[in-house]
Amino acid sequence: MPFVLLPLPDGEFKAYLFDCDGTITDSxxxxxxxxxxxxxxxxxxxxxxxxxxxxxxxxxxxxxxxxxxxxxxxxxxxxxxxxxxxxxxxxxTITAVPGVLEHIDASYGRVPFGVVSGSTRESVTASLTALDLMNRFEVLVCAEDYARPKPDPEGYLTGARLLGVAPENCLVFEDTDLGVAAAEAAGMAYIRVPAPWER
The missing domain is CATH 1.10.150.240 (Putative phosphatase; domain 2)
Incomplete structure (x- = not known):
């Protein structure tokens, strides 16, 4: 079952923040x-x-x-x-990451979603559009939108601010060490998304 692959941590989260490449998109x-x-x-x-x-x-x-x-x-x-x-x-040729898409489908409309990516807005928008997911995300925070890249928490803190949710009430979906470090530095709970060879 997909939810066994990516169990949610305990807590009442008011927003989900997703990395894009390797997290939403299997890109x-x-x-x-x-x-x-x-x-x-x-x-x-x-x-x-x-x-x-x-x-x-x-x-x-x-x-x-x-x-x-x-x-x-x-x-x-x-x-x-x-x-x-x-x-x-x-x-x-790109598909969504197994397990993450199920969480997006299950929680869409219940909690606001944002993307926080080190990729350009052009790349993120193209990827999400290709998967017909662009309309799911209220906020996109891309490489152009913050000065200090992951592992600095700036991107995730910006996403939380734009969604109007306190950092401690955000849940991050991430597939990289730098992204996990950024989420931790922002004071956010996170789910580690397995790499392709770990699934």
Missing amino acids: MPAHHRAWLETLAEWGAEFPQDLFYSWGGRTVVDVITDLNRMQGLDMPIDVVAARREELFQAMLP
Whole structure:
């Protein structure tokens, strides 16, 4: 049963905040393929273990650090746009994460939902639209909307403020270590969403 996969923690929660990639959308493998195809054009590498360990980081931070680590000078705007183009081309193949979709369906209309993502608004909107879930979320907090990325709590605190719910009354759905750390720093309960190979 899906609810066995993702049991809710104890508590009366007044809002649910969701990461997007790897949490709502089973998109991490597609994101990795888009990165690999893009970076190959520049002679850069992004091994799968590093990709998943950096889950939750912004595209700008990833490109900046890959440049530094691999002695490259990839133009951030060009690489980011190309990666987004390739990712969006894969959207028809992406599905929702098992277990999370059931919670969205079960609680929609009962508690307000928000998305807090390190991805761009363009990417988040495209992903949610592809799954016909865009109308479920009252608030989108994306990479452009906060200065300090996860594990800083700023994104989650912004989501709670926009929904008008105290942080301690929010439940976070997250699939990355950085995202879980951000939720904990915000004083929020969380559900850890299993990675694809853990399901």
